[in-house]
Amino acid sequence: MKVQVCIVGGGPSGLLLSQLLHLRGIDTVVLEKYSRDHVLARIRAGVLEHGFAELMREAQCGERMDREGEIHRGFHIAHDGVLDHVDLHKHSGGSSVMVYGQTELTRDLYEARDRLGGRVVHNAADVTLHDLKSDAPYVTYRSGDQTLRVDCEFVVGADGFHGVSRKSIPADVLREYEKVYPFGWLGVLSRTKPVSPELIYVKHERGFALCSMRSQVLSRYYIQVPLTDKPEDWSDDAFWSELRRRLPLDVAARLIIGPSIEKSIAPLRSFVAEPMRYGRLFLAGDAAHIVPPTGARGLNTAASDVYYLYHALLAHYQRGDDSGLDGYSETALARVWKAQRFSWWMTTLLHRFPDRISYDDRLQQTEISYLFSSQTALRQLAENYVGLPF
Numbered sequence: 001m002k003v004q005v006c007i008v009g010g011g012p013s014g015l016l017l018s019q020l021l022h023l024r025g026i027d028t029v030v031l032e033k034y035s036r037d038h039v040l041a042r043i044r045a046g047v048l049e050h051g052f053a054e055l056m057r058e059a060q061c062g063e064r065m066d067r068e069g070e071i072h073r074g075f076h077i078a079h080d081g082v083l084d085h086v087d088l089h090k091h092s093g094g095s096s097v098m099v100y101g102q103t104e105l106t107r108d109l110y111e112a113r114d115r116l117g118g119r120v121v122h123n124a125a126d127v128t129l130h131d132l133k134s135d136a137p138y139v140t141y142r143s144g145d146q147t148l149r150v151d152c153e154f155v156v157g158a159d160g161f162h163g164v165s166r167k168s169i170p171a172d173v174l175r176e177y178e179k180v181y182p183f184g185w186l187g188v189l190s191r192t193k194p195v196s197p198e199l200i201y202v203k204h205e206r207g208f209a210l211c212s213m214r215s216q217v218l219s220r221y222y223i224q225v226p227l228t229d230k231p232e233d234w235s236d237d238a239f240w241s242e243l244r245r246r247l248p249l250d251v252a253a254r255l256i257i258g259p260s261i262e263k264s265i266a267p268l269r270s271f272v273a274e275p276m277r278y279g280r281l282f283l284a285g286d287a288a289h290i291v292p293p294t295g296a297r298g299l300n301t302a303a304s305d306v307y308y309l310y311h312a313l314l315a316h317y318q319r320g321d322d323s324g325l326d327g328y329s330e331t332a333l334a335r336v337w338k339a340q341r342f343s344w345w346m347t348t349l350l351h352r353f354p355d356r357i358s359y360d361d362r363l364q365q366t367e368i369s370y371l372f373s374s375q376t377a378l379r380q381l382a383e384n385y386v387g388l389p390f
Helices: 012-023 036-040 050-058 063-068 102-115 236-246 249-254 298-319 328-350 358-371 375-386
Strands: 005-008 028-031 070-072 074-079 082-087 097-099 119-121 125-130 138-143 146-151 154-157 175-190 200-203 209-215 218-225 260-274 281-283
Touching: 005 012, 005 138, 012 028, 012 050, 012 102, 012 298, 036 102, 050 063, 050 097, 050 298, 063 102, 074 358, 082 375, 097 209, 175 236, 200 328, 218 236, 236 260, 260 328, 298 328, 328 358, 328 375, 358 375
Parallel strands: 005 028, 005 154, 028 119, 074 200, 154 281
Antiparallel strands: 070 097, 074 082, 125 138, 138 146, 175 218, 175 260, 200 209, 209 218
């Protein structure tokens, strides 16, 4: 098989880039390690920046998102028994975010690739990247007993943190930065009406909590737990009881509970790999960076990678202009590190750290107090939450 761009990884990043390029006449193939059912079974965040939603529309994948997604113009922060509101629309100059589950977004992208006859190869085993520093890189993979080859001009690694793409960059070239937080999020998905029409972030002495949603009939809730905990340690009753303890009384009284559809614990990690380009290989999304979910930047930062790479490849093929490709790593990383900073700030602001001292507690209280007393601080929060410009 010969294509212009071989994309490794069939998650949202890889599918979105493939769709955008296809619409501009650039030939791609997507190689995905797992089956489509496996990819669509992943339960992930679903808060989309304004820019991401626009990118979905440009990819002709936004119709269901616009019909079923929830426009949120703000969110709440609960602390010290009170509920303060962050008006994103007011403080960001009129922007908002879209709440739309990543699973549904991925489903829309798959259906779009099917409509256009896009090539997505599932169950591609033992993917290996070759000759990345040459003008003729290629990728091999195994399908059953056969080893197949994809000749291409560029390789995009969108295969996640554990994928092969980043590992294909030599160790003496790659630099990795990582911070592992000493707690995780226990998440429960339930077929219940959300407790609030907007997200509620909770800072509490027992630990962080988050009231989120996937739709008006599907809720997603989280509580901070030690890394030593396992999902099976928490019955549904124990989870709902602990969540209630952390919510303001009036919110807890409105909480509708039900059996969990899915229950999991996600560790919190910050990670960045530099550079995001090596020869004809370009990294995107979790292959290059991970943020804690506190500020809802993970999927959105992947979308900014796709935006930069899409426009750089267009410039290459339409005008012979390689400046976007040459500057991709630097441009993408500049926004990645801003997302890292915001996610670190939100995580530090709202979580209870096990090694904290009284000084840290007072600083947290002061930071919250300052946030809601300063229009400038609220503007900075809103600007980052709705998404910095691409």
